[in-house]
Amino acid sequence: MKPKLNLAVYWGAACGGCCVSVLDVHEKLFTIVEHANLVFWPIALDTKYKDVEQMPDGFIDLTLYNGAVRNSENEHLAKLLRKKSKILVAYGSCAHMGGIPGLANLFNKEEIFKRVYFESESTINPDQVLPQPHYKVSEGELEIPEFYNDVRTLAQVVDVDYYLPGCPPQTERLVEVFLAIVNGEQLPPKGSVIGAKDKTQCDECKRKKSDNKLVKEFKRPWQIKDDGETCFLEQGVICCGPATRSGCGVRCVEGNAPCRGCYGPPPEVADPGAKMLSAIATMIDSNDPNEIQKAIDTVVDPVGTFYRYSIPFSILRRKLL
Amino acid sequence: MENKVNEKIFKPKIVGFLCNWCSYTGADLAGTSRMKYDESIRVVRVMCSGRVDPTFVLKAFKEGADGVLICGCHPRDCHYHEGNYKCLRRYHLLKKYIIQMGIEPDRLRLEWISASEGAEFAKLVNEFTQKIAELGPSKVKQNIETFS
Ligand code: SF4
Ligand code: SF4
Ligand code: SF4
Ligand code: FES
Numbered sequence: 273m274k275p276k277l278n279l280a281v282y283w284g285a286a287c288g289g290c291c292v293s294v295l296d297v298h299e300k301l302f303t304i305v306e307h308a309n310l311v312f313w314p315i316a317l318d319t320k321y322k323d324v325e326q327m328p329d330g331f332i333d334l335t336l337y338n339g340a341v342r343n344s345e346n347e348h349l350a351k352l353l354r355k356k357s358k359i360l361v362a363y364g365s366c367a368h369m370g371g372i373p374g375l376a377n378l379f380n381k382e383e384i385f386k387r388v389y390f391e392s393e394s395t396i397n398p399d400q401v402l403p404q405p406h407y408k409v410s411e412g413e414l415e416i417p418e419f420y421n422d423v424r425t426l427a428q429v430v431d432v433d434y435y436l437p438g439c440p441p442q443t444e445r446l447v448e449v450f451l452a453i454v455n456g457e458q459l460p461p462k463g464s465v466i467g468a469k470d471k472t473q474c475d476e477c478k479r480k481k482s483d484n485k486l487v488k489e490f491k492r493p494w495q496i497k498d499d500g501e502t503c504f505l506e507q508g509v510i511c512c513g514p515a516t517r518s519g520c521g522v523r524c525v526e527g528n529a530p531c532r533g534c535y536g537p538p539p540e541v542a543d544p545g546a547k548m549l550s551a552i553a554t555m556i557d558s559n560d561p562n563e564i565q566k567a568i569d570t571v572v573d574p575v576g577t578f579y580r581y582s583i584p585f586s587i588l589r590r591k592l593l
Numbered sequence: 594m595e596n597k598v599n600e601k602i603f604k605p606k607i608v609g610f611l612c613n614w615c616s617y618t619g620a621d622l623a624g625t626s627r628m629k630y631d632e633s634i635r636v637v638r639v640m641c642s643g644r645v646d647p648t649f650v651l652k653a654f655k656e657g658a659d660g661v662l663i664c665g666c667h668p669r670d671c672h673y674h675e676g677n678y679k680c681l682r683r684y685h686l687l688k689k690y691i692i693q694m695g696i697e698p699d700r701l702r703l704e705w706i707s708a709s710e711g712a713e714f715a716k717l718v719n720e721f722t723q724k725i726a727e728l729g730p731s732k733v734k735q736n737i738e739t740f741s
Contacts, residue, residue, distance in 0.1 A: 378693070422740050546647040549690060553682040559668065564685050574690040587651040589740050592695030592732050 277333040277454060279304070280312035280324075281363075282353055284346035285373045285423065286339030290364040291315040293440035294336065300447050307454045308334075324352060332356045334453060336363040336436070336446075340373045340584065341424040344405075345417035354430040359453070361466075362426040363446075365439035365534045369544075370584030372439070374423045377583045377590035378575065381421045421593075425584050434460070436467040439534035439581060442520050465536070468519030472538050473531050476518045479503045486557035490570040493530060504530045505555065510577055515541060515548040534581050543587045545578035552578075605725040607634045608653040609662040609718075612642045614672040615707045616664035622711030630715035631722040634662065641665065642703075643676025647687045650701065654691075657734040660700045660725040664714070667705040677705070697728055 281294055295316070297304060304310075311332060312319045335357040341347050354360055365371035376384060389397055405418045426432055436449060445467030453459070460466060474481070481503045491508045498504075504511035504525070511530035513522070517538045524531050537544035556567045571577065579586055611617040617638045623630060639645055642665025653661050663684065665677040684703045692698050702721055706714050 424740070428740075543648050543651060545690070546651055549686050550647050550683055553686040554679050556682045559678045559681070561681065561685070564682050568682075568685045568689055571686060571689070573693075574686060575693045578690070587648070587655050588694050588733065589737055591693070592736050 274307075274454075277308040278311045278331060279308040280332045280335040280353065280357065281310070281315070282312065282335065282337050282339075282349055283314060284337065284339030284350065284367065284426070285342035286364070286366055287372070288315065290336075290338030290366070290440040293364075293438075293443050294446065296443040297447055303447070304450060308450075321349070321352075324356060327356050329355050330358050332358065334359045334361065334450075336361050337367050337426055338364040338440070340366040340370050341420075341426060341429045342373055342376075343417040343419050347420075347429055350426060350430045359433045359459075360426075360430065361434045361436050361449075362432045363436050364441055365437060365536070365581040367426040368435045368437050368585070369536055369582040370423050370425050371534075371581050374425075374582065374584040375576065375580070376423050379591070380593055381419060385419075422590055423584050428584065433462050435463075435465045435536075437465060437517065437535045438468075438520055441467055442523070445519060465517065465539075468517050468535055470539050471518045473513035473516045473518050473520075473522050473525070473535075474503075477503070477513055477522045477525055479525060480506075482506065485555045487555055487567070488557050488563075489567050490552070492572075498528055500528060510552060510571070512544075512548050512578070514551045515544050515578075532580050533578075536582065536585075544582050545575070545586055548578040549574060603726060603730060605633045605659040605722055605730075606657060607660045607662055607718075607722060607725060608658040609634045609636045609664065610639050610642070610645045610649065611636055611706075612644075612665045612672075612676070613638055613640050615666035615670060615705075616642075616714070618708035619664075619706040619710045619714045622709065623715045624711075626711050628711055628715040630718040633722040633725070634718050641671060641673050641676035642680035643671070643673060643678075645680055645683070647683055647690075650687060654696065654700075654731060654733040655737055657731070659728070659731040660702070660721060662718070662721055663701075663703045664706045664717075665703070667707055670705075670707065696731070696733065699724055699728060700731060 283291055312324050335353045341350055362368045366373055385402055389402055407414045449467045480501050485505050487508045490510055493509050496507050496509055509530055512533035513531045516531055516533045517535040519535055541547045556564055558564050611620055642663055645663050650661050665680055671677040688698050704717055
């Protein structure tokens with residue numbers, strides 16, 4: 273019998289959804305534990321950081337790191353797991369492109385703290401207490417991770433072997449990738465996106481498309497009576513299918529919601545949002561600057577729409593400070 | 594005081610995307626007619642303003658451009674019929690995006706320059722350079738480099 277793989281799953285700045293997508297293998301978990309020892313997985317196991325620190329370098333065969341890098345703890349674990357792992361996979365949109373936490377790059381640390389600890393409707397903080405990385409109490413010094421100014425992708429912090437995209441990734445894709453590693457299949461070149469395809473969502477989408485995508489204005493999904501059959505763009509609703517890699521099975525459109533781009537850009541697209549922005553602008557049915565501006569007024573939030581999962585990964589990475 | 598000194602030494606770097614058929618020829622005319630215009634501009638010739646992918650503009654800012662100027666044929670004159678209109682639509686949306694990202698909108702400009710408008714091109718470059726000089730250096734590159 274082949275020796276078992278050592279497998280680790282870790283969450284950085286994550287929502288937990290990626291770890292749940294691993295749990296979603298359901299009965300295939302038996303297949304996984306048949307081939308692998310789960311050596312570190314905070315959502316499910318009580319392994320401590322110091323246990324990981326004591327592992328020899330390269331002890332872990334495969335680490336799935338989900339979540340972005342937002343604080344010193346995320347960074348420390350990213351570096352530690354890099355050292356301890358033969359293959360490090362950026363798992364999910366947050367690790368791959370910054371994801372939803374990456375939207376915080378529209379603000380800086382001070383703005384976020386002010387909002388969260390002073391202003392938010394659910395906060396009562398008369399003493400204006402802010403988190404301190406180090407705090408002395410009679411029992412000794414307490415330490416919490418330092419909150420960074422920027423949210424970064426995993427690859428902006430450590431060397432990454434593969435990217436498995438999605439918010440969260442389709443569980444089936446994970447199982448495929450895992451079995452390929454177990455079976456010793458030839459792995460793609462380092463730096464590849466795995467568990468996804470090279471086409472766009474539109475290539476796989478079953479909705480009816482014509483050549484006419486011209487519109488006078490853009491609508492929010494709730495403003496149309498979706499016929500369930502026609503391409504969202506042709507109904508005037510922004511769908512990120514044209515600038516998004518396929519692999520999820522167009523699951524949002526199948527569920528009658530437009531694609532928001534969580535699988536990231538297709539190959540050769542450097543900046544997913546710029547590509548989308550270009551596609552959307554070209555659809556405007558006017559050559560008159562004023563009319564064009566009017567149509568653009570209906571694209572309420574370009575950053576949040578075209579870069580929902582990818583601000584840290586994008587060319588500009590964050591709002592100017 | 595210190596600001597004044599900086600203002601004097603600040604030489605804006607401007608990237609200009611010029612379409613081959615009108616604007617580049619216009620710029621060429623300015624050159625062959627020995628019209629003086631600011632040396633701030635680095636010209637990139639593209640076949641059509643419709644070829645200017647928003648990615649080009651963002652990359653220019655990333656590489657340290659203080660301003661980006663796009664020039665194409667006048668409405669109805671595009672060699673490829675629709676290219677300049679596509680550019681116009683992208684330009685408006687791109688502006689909205691860069692504003693959200695904290696970049697001053699005046700750092701990006703689109704103008705139509707025909708093959709015979711050498712003088713207009715020279716004037717445009719000077720005006721735009723002046724505007725960028727007033728805005729000061731772009732912080733985009735530094736912002737990306739200090740990203741941590
Ligand atoms: S990629 Fe999505 S599901 Fe995974 S941690 Fe980030 S937000 Fe959650
Ligand atoms: S834009 Fe959206 S709805 Fe239209 S074909 Fe592409 S994925 Fe399908
Ligand atoms: S349809 Fe788009 S947003 Fe939905 S899961 Fe697929 S890539 Fe992500
Ligand atoms: S050829 Fe000049 S703008 Fe299209």
